[in-house]
Amino acid sequence: MKKTIALVFMMVCAAPVAALAAGPAKPLDRANIDMTDTASLQRGAEYFFQYCIGCHSIQFKRYNRMGNDLGLSDDQLRERFIHTRDQSGDQTGVGELIKIAMKPDDAEEWFGQPAPDLSLTARLRGTDWIYTTLRSFYLDDSRPMGVNNAIFEAMSMPHVLWELQGWQANVGEEGHIKLEKVAEGKLTTEEYNEVVRDITNFLAYVADPVKVERHELGKWVLLFLAFFTFVAYLLKKEYWRDVH
Ligand code: HEC
Incomplete structure (x- = not known):
């Protein structure tokens, strides 16, 4: 028993050190999220269910709990957020957990990695990390999908928001990373930052719904x-x- 406690203690202590050791090549930008901004949380949820839910679940949360917290009715949930079906082929119910349609094994086969559940990512990685990572994809021929990430080296996630952001390239010299826009997307840089801020805000809410409640x-x-x-x-x- 003592051994187990010591082991768990060591793991807990070592986790932040390991995270630091793999520190980003680029400093993190401030996400400046505001969890009291319900409109931002709603937009973040919309983007999440449009661009991310295909691969990432947030399976500690139920649809109707999210609806309650963010002021979305059951009908809105059914129309705009629930894209999966249950075993009998009906649309997944509002009381169900937010899972994905894709099997984890398929994800592993396609991307070399399962796409992790993002329920606690805002706590584990921090909101600045999420905000900066989603804005730091760049073109890199040496990667299987032709894209790398300045914060998450060799990330196996594709740049799913490229249509909005456009493309960046690394123009830094001697191993330094300096990103520069090489192809325009649908949004300006400021607009794209806002979209990412909303998504980050939503993931912060997902990781700590109690904060919204406390408010x-x-x-x-x-x-x-x-x-x-x-x-x-x-x-x-x-x-x-x-x-x-
Ligand atoms: C096509 C599948 C796919 C889509 C769509 C996708 N991701 Fe990912 N994502 C992945 C994979 C695979 C990983 C694992 C990357 C790795 O470990 O190399 C990942 C990792 C992540 C991580 C890092 C998690 C961690 O702690 O390691 C975050 C954050 C993330 N994704 C956010 C998002 C967001 C936000 C969206 C929507 C805008 C999104 N992803 C859309 C496949 C996807």
């Missing part, structure tokens, strides 16, 4: 305090009436 709760606490202050004020007035 909601905060409103009620403040309202209660305001009400209570008002009652106290009335009481004070009542008590002091006879004194004056």
